[in-house]
Amino acid sequence: MVCEHCHALSEDEARYCSRCGSSLELFSKKSRTAALILCIVFGTLGVHRAYLGKWWTGILQFLTFSIPIALGIASFRWELSTALLVELCAFGIILLGNGIWVVIDASRIVSRTMTDALGKRIG
Numbered sequence: 001m002v003c004e005h006c007h008a009l010s011e012d013e014a015r016y017c018s019r020c021g022s023s024l025e026l027f028s029k030k031s032r033t034a035a036l037i038l039c040i041v042f043g044t045l046g047v048h049r050a051y052l053g054k055w056w057t058g059i060l061q062f063l064t065f066s067i068p069i070a071l072g073i074a075s076f077r078w079e080l081s082t083a084l085l086v087e088l089c090a091f092g093i094i095l096l097g098n099g100i101w102v103v104i105d106a107s108r109i110v111s112r113t114m115t116d117a118l119g120k121r122i123g
């Protein structure tokens with residue numbers, strides 16, 4: 001088996017590369033079903049990305065949801081002004097981006113092209 005990282009040849013039954021020590025398994029050990037459920041239920045909070053070990057993008061996904069919601073609630077007034085409308089529109093666009101990101105993640109999990117933090121596809 002050829003290592004994806006250093007291209008060294010290892011025995012076929014080897015689980016780790018004999019030269020660089022990286023895993024030779026092609027698929028992630030993470031559950032695809034669990035990732036999909038987390039993505040559908042808590043996707044906007046980035047929980048599925050954290051589950052796959054992608055902590056930084058998971059946190060970023062969480063922030064693109066929580067910050068506009070928190071600031072939107074904090075700045076909301078019943079008397080709408082132009083400044084407030086612009087602000088709420090900006091938050092709405094960020095939320096829309098977050099939503100599109102989650103839909104893309106879900107479709108990647110369904111189509112088996114989503115990878116974990118090690119770059120291995122989730123079976």
Ligand SMILES: [Zn+2]
Nearest residue numbers: 003006017020
């Ligand atoms: Zn290697």
